[in-house]
Amino acid sequence: MDLERRRFIFWLTAPVIVALLLLLLYPTLYIFYLAFAQNKPGSAFPLTLNTMATVLQSCSFWHGTGVTLQFTLLSTAISFALGFSMAYALEIVERLHSFFVTIFILPLAVMPVAAALTWRTMYDPTFGILNYLLSFVGVDKISWTSNPTMALWSVMLVDVWQWTSFCFLILHAGFRTLPQDVQEAARIDGATAIQELITISIPMLANIFLITLIFRFMEAFKAFDGIYVLTQGGPGDATETLVVQAYREAFQFFKPEITAVIGIWLLLFTILCTRYAGNRIGKGDAT
């Protein structure tokens, strides 16, 4: 019986393990191989740091890192703030509650590329609806995606638009889990709405906030669709994040080893940035 049971468990998990090994472990190891393999024939040692050094010495890598961080941090912060206000507002608004929830999570249901193409049309300086509407208040035509300083904000706006829904959805669910009696008790004790929010709701939701921020951060960090559709990293290199750079190195310049190095850095960045939070949540669950 025991053997039978163990076999059953083995066969149940085997597909997952095989799939993980094939789809996760193998590509990851292969990336490391690509990044560090010595491809000059005749050298004694099979590994090299040359590719890594090339990438670290190139201005475009550091420029890309700057753009990526700017994009990720700002996009995460803005969409989190917006998602939070929307979720909190729905705690107060009672009427048409489900209508608003549906509207707010709609952008999540749109395919990123389709959304980006729609935005691309809206951003068009000549035919786009944004410049048309702005013309009524006397604003001159804005080059949304072709002005080097404006372009990053424009692609960020699309990312914020799409992922605010995600922040809203998780935070909204979080607010719904708050026990009503604590809030009532606070109100009876004469706490104002602000006091209640800051001293009761937010601390109770801290872990939910962290989860939202981590996921949102990772999403923004690897944003690709919107940027590629709107600007392909241009004008110049104004919107060239590391992910866009990695794509171009591999599929336009046929330099998979450079992409591998960028991939390793992306992995390290993500691990560094999310480890603390991950640990905290892990502990929170344990207690």
Added chain:
Amino acid sequence: MNITRRQTLLTAAAAAASVCFGRPTFAAAADEFAAAKIDWRQVSGKKINVLLSRHPWQEAIAPLISTFTQLTGIEVNLRTLPEQQFLTKVPADLTAGTFQFDVFMTQIAEAPQFAANNWVETIDNYMNDKKLTDPDWYQWSDFFPGAQQAATIGNTPFANLAITAEAQVLVYRTDILTKLNIVVPKTIEEVISAADLISQKTDIHGVTLRGGAALWWPLYGFVRSSGGDYFGPDKAAALTTPEAIAGADAYVRLAKDAPQGITNYDWDEINTAMLSGQAAMFLDSSVVYPRLKDPNLSTISDKIGVAPFPAGPAGVHPNSHYWTISMAKKAVEKEASWLFMAWATSKPIQAALALKGVLGPRASAWESQELLTALGSQFIDAVRTSLSSAALTPARLGFTEFADALRSNMQLALSGSKSAKQAMVDAQASWAAVQK
């Protein structure tokens, strides 16, 4: 995503063109093939795999392939992919060694890379084999000089047969030029002042130009006509010569009269700008013309004029482009593959394709009376004149990266944050850094 929309338009254009110019009969061609002193059925019963990118050429030739099978007894398994997937899949499969096709479309800019990786078969020995090719019938000399150069571009082995011929031409709105009393510009400076005038006097833009990823293509015509080049005789980048800078500067000055946001404009967008009447002039590939003349697609079909590329200080040197077909090194049925390539690039097929609006690399195909009636002598003359002195893409290893360095710096010049000179100096420097 661009590509998808572009492809849709191209497909629509080709379909429409075939309705306009298409000749229902193809019976005459059978006799023309019989005139070749080779046995077309020598490898009858073999099967070849052909991979094409979606393109007006592919749209036009696909329906004719059954006549190839009738002629030779060779079965053709045809696969077609949208351009974007095609350009990704071909090198990826060739790298991995899983490429399954005998004959496939190639672009001249890729030739050095394909040759360096030993992916394509040298084909002049098939062309010189009397058993497979009748030289008097095939007439290699009938190909435009540029098309002949495309076969061995960048000092590669003879591996690419040109299938299309495109040259940079000036397309303009006759109504607007007449209204403002502008004579059709003959020099680049005249184009710039005409564009300025149109932008000032009317509410449409003087010109539409590429400013996106592929801006290197039209820019090359400006640089060459100004006496510069992308690469010097020593094969090193030559972007900082006064002539090359002058070409880039003319491009940037002209771009001031283009619609806002041209750093997002590539082939598709400049076409749309013309088709929708946003811009009055266009300095890009001649393939656009049949589409602009098509009343089903174009709002301006009766107001379109076309002229040869305008002259710069060093003469008329527009850029040109040839799509080519090549045989895979690992092709199984090499003789059958060659017969297909020879058939596809033969005089009768080229003539049939030209009538469908897809102009090819053979001079003879341009001479038919029917073609002249269908497209008009102004267009045929403009393209022929442009092709006769056209420059050919300076293909070499790493060209994509070179083009990208050029794009990223020229975009900053186009959006006014850098001078054209600075852009060329910086592009030269960043290309040098990649080369290290």
